[in-house]
Amino acid sequence: MTLPLPTPADLVPTDRMQWILERLAEEDGGLGDPTLLPAPEGRKLAEQTNRRWNTDLPEMAAKDFSVRSAEGREIACRLLTPEGASGLIVFIHGGGWAFCSMATHERAARLLALEAGAHVLIFDYRLAPEAPFPGGLNDCQAVWNAVVTGHPDLTSCSHLRALAGDSAGANLALALLLALQADGEPTPDAALLFYGVYDANFETDSYINQKDGPGLTRAKMMRYWNWYAAAPGDRLNPLVAPLQASDAQLKALPPLFLNAAAIDPLRSDTENLVRRLRSLGRTDSYSLYPGVVHGFMQMSRELPEARMAAAEAGRAFREFAES
Template structure:
């Protein structure tokens, strides 16, 4: 297919990392490439000091502790909002370093405390390990709110791509397990539906960075079985949830030429229909991961929209 990609993004198509995941050997190669790319990612210099420390939190029952990275801006006045951040990577890639600059920017511009979770990856650790790691980190954030300087009434969650799907799933778990309470969820280009049957998922087999073949491998690795079966948990694939009532306000982003586009649109529609205050953005001319081109106007708008949404959703009143 041909795609009417934003003109500012076109020159970068050949330079962006092209992920191909036909099998486990290719995944290992992609992980090696990821580790090599870390030093090439643009850095972010905060306007005010942000303390960054790596630690670990108690893991799920009979599981190892969960590594997390805590971002605590200096010059805070009283309690501030807290945010659990869940990185992307198709459930099989990604780590704290790959998304460090983005999280650091959130902490700096919003003046909030962020706990970024380094959940276990599939296929070595299929569902429910990743989402249970995220839930364990959320519980720790809530339990340590006072120690972290966080207002327990203003804790949110955010994630991108597979991280957006895990954020949605963690939000469902928090509702169904009676807490911790969340005031907001940001679901960035989320991976939500293992059934792989939407129009965008069916048609976009060759889109840049992410496409249908990668999605098939991603879900197979995460579920530990062929996707689309009858007994898939909504905590694995939130699009399977039959009841979305009682969830916190949501901000959902989607990209035009992304196989995940339609599942994000549909989840936002269903949230709104369930009475959840929901905002939705569909960015024209973009594709999954196009925000890596930070200089493009559309990428700057996407980033700015997320920061504005977090500011409103978390009740951030002080300007940075």
Template sequence: MPLDSGAQRVLDLIREIGRPPLHTLSHEAARAAYAASRRVLQPEPPAVAETDDLVCPGPAGPIRLRRYRGLGTAAGEALPCLVFLHGGGWVIGDLDSHDQLCRSLANHAGAVVIAVDYRLAPEARFPAAVEDAVAALRFVAAEAARLGIDPARIAVGGDSAGGNLAAVLALMARDGTVPAPGFQLLLYPATDLGGNTPAYQRFTEGYPLTTTTMRWFIDHYVPEAAQRYDWRASPLRAVTLSDTAPAFVMTCGHDPLVDEGIAYARRLDEEGVHVTHLHLADQMHGFLTMGRLIPAAELTIRQAAAVLRVHWGLDGSA
């Protein structure tokens, strides 16, 4: 299917300004370029009822968190919570890169969102991001009352690399390693770092995320090839996905990760996990943080939030 017109405008703009592909930059320069793109690609962050920056203990020192409480929620009410892991290939991205997305999710879901600023590669390679995600989830579960969270309604989620980490947390919870989230929200997730699917042959140039860029991310995060088949890096490689939390999986047609995302949704279904799979054939990877130029981003965020509301037993209006 042809690319969405808004997404095509993004590609045209990238060509017009001559932004180099991320994989041609150092990881420090890639982070700066990604941060600079927010002003162009993202709409103004919506107001929320409350936001505050927190820290929690981590295996290598304090981990920064950001807590959002959605508009229209009562300050003293114990709300459902989404623990959100940002995308960026485990190399770029931070609390600010996904601030607008987290605010929108909190508002439309009528919930608390807690974003996690996990350690990035190459300074902290696999499994550092997993370890920080584990520490954050344990903290949120343990401190739920203080954070205004209903401990029985905690979900994990994220986009791209963050979707990878959320899927790993759901598997760890199934095995009793971490507190069990009731839901997993996986937005164009990376699920197989082997990088051998047919989609890797289709999206080799012209997109913000290409095969070469994805391999650059993987090389930074998991430089040892053998570790890429560890299910904590590639959850699709887990022996079984059965008994994990119910899931929402969103995939995009113009994305080198599309095949592994579809395969993950299919395996969840085949192995008895309740899954909602939304496939956007005309969209590209990363569009959720490009809402200034891609109107479908806001609609998709609302759809994801609506699925959370249904799971949490809320009234369905956001």
């Protein structure tokens, strides 16, 4: 399969994307960069600015409960269940390992639930810099353990079980797959990975050509990395940077669905991961969305490509279930 690469035209925002970018510049012009604030203040700002993407929520059942970590902490969870749901997607939100929550990603998670016809489980993991690697990853593993050991609030979620995540959430989802594999633990049947961060190489094509955004920038990603995994040695760990995994580790992964935004400093991370997977003889699905920026799946109320991406991911989940 040929890897779809962006053309110069793909790096120009679509008309709708440009309208959204201009609106965001007007609405957020005086708010500043949350990654330049102390983390708690930046987190509040990220929650505030993400509220606009989480209105008009698709209707479905929602059940709140908690999962206990190995250290005894309670991890807040929400199970979203559309009518006729079959199978379970454990969705890990993005936000640079430092920002965002169930609330900032609930509309995206609900739309994925509808398109996949599946239960979707979202949850709040610990955030950097207060909890750098492996804090958030350990919380993700605790939630997955609750799934496989039959947590009472998840007993109805049988059949196919998949992980999903966007941006840093995709990083955590892929890292969790590698961790479970290394420990000989039960692994998900598949994973849906959206515009993920998979390496700490800031010299890739997209990091250079999209270094100033719009939206996510190279400098912001460097600050996120410094909060999550500051030590250079940590960044060679596949559980931090999954592109550091061996060929054998990558080859043994369950089936993956991956996508990327063309106008995104992280685009090359996904391209490089797809190249590795294909060099190993794998046939994982990959879609490139032209004319849109990092985080575009959050914008489903106003951006057609966000709805298209959710529909494609949902279709991939259903195809995994049928295979």
